[in-house]
Amino acid sequence: MTKREISEIKALLQSPKKIVIVPHKNPDGDAMGSSLGLYHYLKLFNHHISVITPNDYPNFLKWLPGDELVIKYDNNKAAADELIINADIIFTLDFNALHRTGNMETILTEADGIKILIDHHQQPDNYAKYIYSDVTICSTAQMIYHFIDMLGDLKLLNSNISTCLYTGIMTDTGSFRFRSTTSTTHHVVANLIDNGADNAQIHNNVYDTNSYNRLQLLGRALNNLNFIEELNTAYIILSQKELNKYNFQKGDTEGVVNYALSLKGVKFAVIFIENQKESIIKISLRSKGNFDVNTFARQHFNGGGHTNAAGGRSELSLKKTVEKFISILPTYKNDLKS
Ligand code: 5GP
Ligand code: MN
Numbered sequence: 001m002t003k004r005e006i007s008e009i010k011a012l013l014q015s016p017k018k019i020v021i022v023p024h025k026n027p028d029g030d031a032m033g034s035s036l037g038l039y040h041y042l043k044l045f046n047h048h049i050s051v052i053t054p055n056d057y058p059n060f061l062k063w064l065p066g067d068e069l070v071i072k073y074d075n076n077k078a079a080a081d082e083l084i085i086n087a088d089i090i091f092t093l094d095f096n097a098l099h100r101t102g103n104m105e106t107i108l109t110e111a112d113g114i115k116i117l118i119d120h121h122q123q124p125d126n127y128a129k130y131i132y133s134d135v136t137i138c139s140t141a142q143m144i145y146h147f148i149d150m151l152g153d154l155k156l157l158n159s160n161i162s163t164c165l166y167t168g169i170m171t172d173t174g175s176f177r178f179r180s181t182t183s184t185t186h187h188v189v190a191n192l193i194d195n196g197a198d199n200a201q202i203h204n205n206v207y208d209t210n211s212y213n214r215l216q217l218l219g220r221a222l223n224n225l226n227f228i229e230e231l232n233t234a235y236i237i238l239s240q241k242e243l244n245k246y247n248f249q250k251g252d253t254e255g256v257v258n259y260a261l262s263l264k265g266v267k268f269a270v271i272f273i274e275n276q277k278e279s280i281i282k283i284s285l286r287s288k289g290n291f292d293v294n295t296f297a298r299q300h301f302n303g304g305g306h307t308n309a310a311g312g313r314s315e316l317s318l319k320k321t322v323e324k325f326i327s328i329l330p331t332y333k334n335d336l337k338s
Contacts, residue, residue, distance in 0.1 A: 001130065001131075001132045001147075001150065005130055006150045006151065008130075009116065009130060009151070010151055010152075012089065012114065013042070013045060013047070013151075016045070016046040016047055016048070017047050017048070017088040017089050018047070018048050018083075018086055018087050018088045018089075018113075019042060019047050019048065019049045019050070019087060019088065019089045019090075019091065020049075020050050020051075020052055020083055020084055020087040020089070020090045020091070020113070021035045021038055021039055021049065021050070021051045021052070021090075021091045021093060022035075022051075022052050022053070022054075022090065022091070022092050022093065022101060022104065022108065023035045023051075023053055023054075023092075023093050023094050023095070024054070024094055024095035024100040024101060025053075025054040025055055025100060025101055025102040025104075026054075026055065026057070026250075027053050027054075027055075027057040027061075027094075028057070028058075028094075028171060028172075028254070029061060029167050029168055029170070029171025029172065029206065030094050030139045030140050030141050030168040030169075030171055030172040031053075031057075031093065031094040031095075031140070031168075032053075032057055032061045032064055032067075032070075032164075032167070032168070033064065033139075033141045033164045033165055033166070033167040033168025033169070033171065034093045034094055034118070034139070034140040034141040034143070034144045034164075034165070034168045035051050035053075035070075035091075035093050035094075036051060036064050036065065036066040036067070036070075036160075036164040037141055037144050037145075037161050037164035037165040037168065038091060038093065038118075038144050038147075039051050039066050039069075039164075040065065040066060040158065040160040040161040040164060041144070041148055041153070041156065041161050044156055044158075050069075050071055050080075050083045050087075051066070051069060051070045051071065052070075052071045052072075052073055052080050052083065052084070052104070053070055053071070053072055053073065054072075054073050054074065054101045054102045054103060054104050055072060055073065055074045055102065056072055056074075056250055057250065057251070058249070058250050058251020058252075058254060059209070059249065059250075059251060060205065060206050060207075060209050060251055060254075061167070061206070061251075063205045064163070064164055064167060065159075065160040065163055065164065066160065066164070071083070073101075073103060073104050074103065077103075080104075080107075081107050084104075084107050084108065084111050084113075085107070085110070085111055085112075087111060087113035088113055088114065089113055089114050089115075089116065090108065090111060090113040090114070090115045090116070091115075091116045091118065092108070092115060092116070092117050092118075092119070092128065093118050093119065093140050093144075094118075094119055094120075094121075094140040095119055095121060096117075096119050096121040096122065096123060096124040096125060096133070096304070097124070097125040097127075098125065098127055109127070114129050114130070115127060115128035115129055115130070116128060116129070116130040116132070117130070117131045117132065117133065118132045118133075118140055118143050118144065118147060119132075119133055119140055119143070120133070120134055120135055120136075120137045120138070120139065120140055120143060120306075121133075121135065121304065121305060121306060122135050122294050122304065122305070122306060122307075123304070132147060135306065136180070137180070138169065138172055138173045138178065138180035138181055138182070138185050139168050139169045139171075139172035139173065139180075140168060140172075141164070141165045141166075141167070141168025141169045141172065142165070142168075142169050142184075142185060142188055144165055144168075145165050145188050145191075145192070148161075154191070157191070157192070157195040157196075158195065158196060159195065159196025159197070160196075161195070162192040162193070162195040162196045162197040163192075163196065163197045163198070163202065165188075165192055165197070166189060166192045166193070166197035166199065166202055167202055167206065169185060169188065169189055169192075170189075170199075170202060170203070170206070171206065173185065174258065175203070175207075176189070178308065178309075179308065180306075180308075211249070211252075213246040213247045213248075213249075213252075214246070214249070214252045216246050217238075217242070217243070217246035217248065217252055217253070218256060218259075220238070220242050220245075220246065221236050221238055221253070221256045221259070221271070222236075222259060224236050224237050224238065224242075225259070225260055225263075227263060227266075228326075228329070229265075230337075231268070231329055231330070231332075231333060231336045231337070232265055232266055232267040232268060232336050232337065233266065233267070233268040233269070233270075233329060233336060234260040234261070234263050234266045234268075234269050234270075235260060235269065235270040235271065235272065235322070235325070236256065236257065236259075236260050236270070236271040236272070237271075237272045237318065237322060238253065238256075238271065238272070238273045238274065239274045239318055240274040240275070240276040243273070243274070253271065253273055256271055257269055257270065257271040257284045257285075257286050258286065260286075261286045261287075261288065266288070267287055267288050267289055267291050267336055268285070268286075268287050268291050268293070268332075268336055269285070269286045269287070270283060270284065270285050270286075270325065271283070271284045272314075272318060272321055272322055272325075274318045279315065280313045280314065280315055281313065281314040281315075281316070281317075281318055281321045282311070282313055283297070283301050283303065283311065283312040283313060283314060283321070284309075284310075284311050285297050285301075285303075285305075285309070285310045285311065285312065286308060286309050287307070287308050287309075288308070290307075290335070291332075291335050291336060292307050293305065293306075293307065293308065293309065293310040294306055294307055294310045296310070296332075297310040297311060297312035298310075298312075300312070300324070300325075300328055301313060301314055302314070
């Protein structure tokens with residue numbers, strides 16, 4: 001973002017505005033942490049702010065400060081459309097293309113409000129007036145911190161802002177262990193702790209609130225682990241029947257793919273999750289090193305994301321989706337073996 005753009009945004013925020021903040025569909029920790037972190041920052045001024053998510057998000061995020069104010073588009077469409085159409089400013093966070101908001105795409109495309117995109121995914125679309133895109137930053141939450149810094153307002157960090165941003169950074173870095181975690185990330189996080197983020201409590205709230213069923217489902221997933229040793233690839237399949245057996249709740253499969261990636265030597269890990277309601281197979285892809293799952297997901301599974309973490313979907317059956325995957329794999333033999 002240029003200095004001129006920052007001063008334009010600063011001028012824009014000088015007087016009370018109607019603001020809408022939107023993260024991607026199926027919001028994760030970074031989507032919610034960055035949205036609510038920005039909310040608490042803007043709240044310090046006299047704006048009218050709404051956080052509107054395309055749909056619901058996991059229970060392990062429902063303790064975030066401001067959670068009770070979040071409007072879910074899929075069951076409040078009329079009221080949300082009104083807020084979006086009347087908004088002076090629309091922040092779109094943690095996604096790179098409006099279709100990532102699912103059913104909100106149409107209304108967001110139509111809305112006249114000034115759009116500000118803040119995101120760390122590859123290849124952002126050009127729908128926003130102001131674009132702060134940086135694929136080298138680990139999380140959108142860290143970008144919100146830098147955004148507040150660019151606006152000269154780090155002195156305004158409070159415990160609500162810090163708690164939300166810490167949560168986004170923590171979840172998108174796999175608790176500060178992915179390659180995207182830099183010394184800057186640690187400096188940012190240190191400052192968030194100094195300004196009221198209770199790090200041990202946040203870890204507990206997000207990671208140590210599992211239901212018994214969720215852990216049983218994880219056990220099932222680990223039993224379903226397949227390992228293609230010669231291609232350094234591991235994958236997990238979860239059918240709708242298995243999800244039902246363990247009373248699947250949103251978020252229960254979050255992070256499961258990382259167990260496949262933790263197998264010694266594995267460079268490429270995938271989980272296929274059947275979603276009968278949407279008639280799709282949701283696919284999460286992870287890699288170590290240079291194997292680019294963003295490109296893989298874009299080319300074969302209608303998705304995208306980052307080099308080492310991406311998502312996608314398939315409209316084939318579960319069985320056919322996995323067969324397709326297995327048939328494609330050998331063409332990547334050189335990348336996966338080296
Ligand atoms: P996950 O596998 O956890 O759903 O997503 C991994 C990463 O890829 C996240 O950063 C997520 O935002 C992104 N992602 C997931 N699904 C899609 C998709 O369908 N399209 C694009 N462009 N990115 C995705
Ligand atoms: Mn993110």
